[in-house]
Amino acid sequence: MADIEIKDIIKKENLVYSKSKILTDNEMHYCPGCSHGTSHKLVAEVIEEMGIQEKTIGISPVGCSVLAYNYLDIDWQQAAHGRAPALATAAKRLMPDHFVFTYQGDGDLASIGTAEILHACNRGENITVIFVNNAIYGMTGGQMAPTTLIGMPTATSPYGREAALHGFPLKITELIAQLPGVAYVTRQSVHTPAAARKAKKAIRKGFENQEKKIGTSFIEIVSTCSSGWKLSPVASNQWMEEHMFKFYPLGDLKDAERDNEADYKKYIE
Numbered sequence: 001m002a003d004i005e006i007k008d009i010i011k012k013e014n015l016v017y018s019k020s021k022i023l024t025d026n027e028m029h030y031c032p033g034c035s036h037g038t039s040h041k042l043v044a045e046v047i048e049e050m051g052i053q054e055k056t057i058g059i060s061p062v063g064c065s066v067l068a069y070n071y072l073d074i075d076w077q078q079a080a081h082g083r084a085p086a087l088a089t090a091a092k093r094l095m096p097d098h099f100v101f102t103y104q105g106d107g108d109l110a111s112i113g114t115a116e117i118l119h120a121c122n123r124g125e126n127i128t129v130i131f132v133n134n135a136i137y138g139m140t141g142g143q144m145a146p147t148t149l150i151g152m153p154t155a156t157s158p159y160g161r162e163a164a165l166h167g168f169p170l171k172i173t174e175l176i177a178q179l180p181g182v183a184y185v186t187r188q189s190v191h192t193p194a195a196a197r198k199a200k201k202a203i204r205k206g207f208e209n210q211e212k213k214i215g216t217s218f219i220e221i222v223s224t225c226s227s228g229w230k231l232s233p234v235a236s237n238q239w240m241e242e243h244m245f246k247f248y249p250l251g252d253l254k255d256a257e258r259d260n261e262a263d264y265k266k267y268i269e
Contacts (some may be wrong), residue, residue, distance in 0.1 A: 012213075015246050020041065020044040020047075020048045020049055022044035022045075022048045022053060022072055022073055022075075023040070023041065023044045023071060023072065023073070024070065024071055024072070024073050025254075026070050026071055027216065028040075028071060029067060030081075030242040031225075031226055031227045032226065032233050033052060033224060033232070033233020033236055033237075034064075034138075034223075034224070034225070034226065035086050035132065035134065035189075035190050035191070035221065035223030035224055036064055036065060036132060036223070038190040038196055039103075039130070039132060039190055039199070039221055039223070039234070040068065040071050040072060041094045041188065042162040042196060042199055042200040043058075043072065043101075043103070043130065043203060044071075045071055045200060046200060046203050046204045046207055047072075047074065047099075047207075049100075049204070050204070050208075051078060052099050052116060052207070053073070053074055053120065053167055054097045055097065055098045055099055056074045056098065056100075056101070057074070057075045057076070057077060057088075057091050057095070057098050057099070057100045057101075057164070058074055058075070058076045058077070058102075058103060059076070059077050059078075059079050059084040059085075059088045059091070059100065059101070059102045060076060060077075060078060060079070060084065060086040060102075060103050060104075061078070061079040061080065061081055061083060061084040061089050061102075061104055061113070062079075062080070062081040062082075062106045062108060062139075063081075063105040063107055063137075063139050064105055064132075064138045065103050065104065065105060065108075065140070066078075066139070067131065068103055070212065071235050076104070077091060077100075080186055081108060081113070082108050082109070082111070082112035082113025082114075082116055083113065083116055084102035084103075084104050084108070084109075084113065084116070085102055085113070085117050085119075085120035085121075085127070085129065086120065086162065087102075087118040088100050088102050088120070088125065088127045088129075089123075089125045090099070090186045091125070092125060092126055092127050096126070099128070099210050100127045100128070100210070101127060101128040101129065101130060101182045101206070101207070102127065102128075102129050102130065103130045103132070104117075104129070104130070104131055104132070105121055105131075105133075105134070105135065105138065106131070106133040106135060106136075106145050106146065107131070107133050107136070107137040107138075107140075107143075107145045107146075107157055108146055108171075109131050109172065110131075110133075110145065110146040110170050110172040111145060111146050114146075114172070115229070117129065117172070118175070118176070118179070119148075120248050121176050121179045121181055121216045121218065122179045122180075122181050122182070123181050124181025124182070124183075125215075125216055126209075126210055126213050126214075126215065126216070126257060127210070127216060127217075128203075128206040128207055128209070128210060128216075128217045128219070129206075129216065129217065129218045129219065130203065130206075130219050130221065131146055131160055131172075131173070131218065131220045131221065132221050132223050133147050133173075133221065133222050133223060133248065134168075134222075134223040134224055134225040134228070134229075135147045135148045135149055135152065135225075135244065136148060136152075136225050136228040136229065137154075137228070138225045138227065138228045141155050141256050142154055142185045142225075142227070142229075142230075143155050143156040144156045144157045144161060144166060146169070146170040146172070147169055147170055147172070147248075148161050148166075148169060149161065149169055149243060149244070149247055150162070150163055150168070150169065152243075156226070161268060169247065171247075171248070171260035173185060173187055173218065174253065176218050177218075177253040177254040181215050181216055182215055182216045182217075182218060182254060182256075183209055183214040183215035183216060183217060183255075183256045183257060184205060184206060184209055184215075184216075184217040184218065184219075184244055184252075184254065184255055184256065184257070185217075185218045185220075185252070185253040185254040185255075185256075186202045186205075186218075186219055186220070186251070186252045186253060186254075186255075187220040187222060187248060187249065187250050187251060187252075187253065188202050188219065188220070188221055188222070188250055189221060189222045189223070189240070189245075189250055190221060190223070191224070191237045191240060191241070195250075196260070199219075199221055202219050203219055205217065206218075207217050209257075212227065212257070214220075214255075214256065215256070220248070222240065222244050222245065222248050222250065223240075224236035224237060224239075229265035
């Protein structure tokens with residue numbers, strides 16, 4: 001009996017949850033409480049449920065997501081810092097039948113990659129962008145990011161961000177929602193089971209939009225950074241709910257197909 005594994009005695013009809021086959025068995029390097037692990041899980045589940053593993057290409061740049069290829073068993077391309085949308089553009093145009101997505105942090109997408117993401121979205125590239133926003137540079141030491149909140153302390157703003165000195169937090173998602181080439185823009189989180197389910201639904205919609213060829217889908221995931229924020233995982237979630245969600249409210253910002261917008265009609269005519 002000792003040699004029998006749990007999987008051998010659990011009946012299929014009693015199985016509540018099983019790990020996605022898209023996820024590898026590699027141990028993740030993310031800090032305890034980090035939102036990246038849950039985000040990876042959701043992406044993996046969407047790919048598996050849609051049956052598109054062999055036709056999916058992920059683009060990961062520099063930052064905490066740099067080792068994403070180690071955890072999701074799909075084709076990956078590595079991009080220079082901020083350049084993931086450009087590489088995704090090339091991959092999608094060369095292989096339009098494939099599902100191409102970028103997986104980027106705020107220090108990447110909203111800082112050095114601002115030009116890349118804005119122009120890719122403005123062109124309406126038929127890709128999906130997953131934007132993990134924890135308002136800080138996590139991997140490189142907890143420096144202030146473009147999305148850092150006013151008053152939020154970081155390694156480079158130890159007394160808190162000041163608008164007069166550092167400028168205002170950048171709501172990059174609101175900017176992108178104004179572009180005619182973007183079909184779907186949403187802001188979600190993964191801090192609770194209910195929130196994770198909504199985020200997964202948004203990610204799936206972003207992938208399905210590629211089949212419809214209606215433009216760029218942009219999914220922001222408001223996240224925590226326990227190590228950069230110098231808080232426990234539990235305290236990080238509480239801080240995010242109290243502060244991040246006030247400035248970065250969750251929900252859809254744009255759904256051109258649902259709202260039957262004129263820009264969407266141009267793509268399908």
